[in-house]
Amino acid sequence: MTAWSWRRAARWSGPRTAIEAALDGLGVERRLGTTLEEVGDGYAVLSDGTKVPADAVVWSVGMRASELTRQISGELDHLGRVPVDRHLLALPEVFVAGDTAAAVFDAEHTVMQACQHATPLGKVAGYNAGADLLGIPPRDFTPRPDVTCLDLGGAGGVSTRAGTAESWPSAPTARTSSSRSTRRSTRR
Structure with missing residues (x-):
């Protein structure tokens, strides 16, 4: 697939189609629906039994919030994050921000654990902690x-x-x- 055709695929089909087309163009083989069972000197064994030659193995295990969140709330989301209100308040006088805050994005979602949200979360939580001490109105967190x-x-x-x-x-x-x-x- 040419660079033009995978770019056109991105515009009309969404990012997955474009990413797969670009990886195909680079000769990258994907093994979806398999897990890593074993890593040895120069190889990796997948859950389907395939032994793959490997000079390097990259292991990605996902994200979870710090275990410290359990000290704030017994009610955590599936990523271990503390639910917060629109002012990032988890408990009276406890503001939560960054990767530990399950802040509302829209009616059905919370924000992702990503730097694009962590910085604004920190700014709003910091402002609101100061506002609480000074007795002035807090700001709402409004994610981009x-x-x-x-x-x-x-x-x-x-x-x-x-x-x-x-x-x-x-x-x-x-x-x-x-x-x-x-x-x-x-x-x-």
Whole structure:
């Protein structure tokens, strides 16, 4: 698949199609629905019994909030985060921010554990802790839309924003203005 066709796939089918097309173009083999059973000198064994030659193995196990959250609340979400209100208050006089806060994103979701939310969460929680001490009104936490940027090396990249997908070519001079501003805003 050419770079043009996988970029077009991103625009019309969402990020997964574009990512898979780019990985195919780079010759990367995917093994979905399998787990790692064993790692040895120069190989890895998958749950389907396949022995794969490997010079390096990257293990990704997911994210969970700090165990300290249990000292704040017995009611935690599936990631071990403390539920908070719109002011990031978990208990009277206890504000929670960052990867430990299960802050509301919309009626059905909480924010992701990501730096794009952690910094604003910290700013609002810090402000509200000071406001509480000074007896002034707190601020609401209002999350920005989720943005994800994935660099696919020589194949370019894909960005998602609030459920849509767009792609950008790997050459900086050829990036679209919307992709450039998306990447810039996620770096702040």
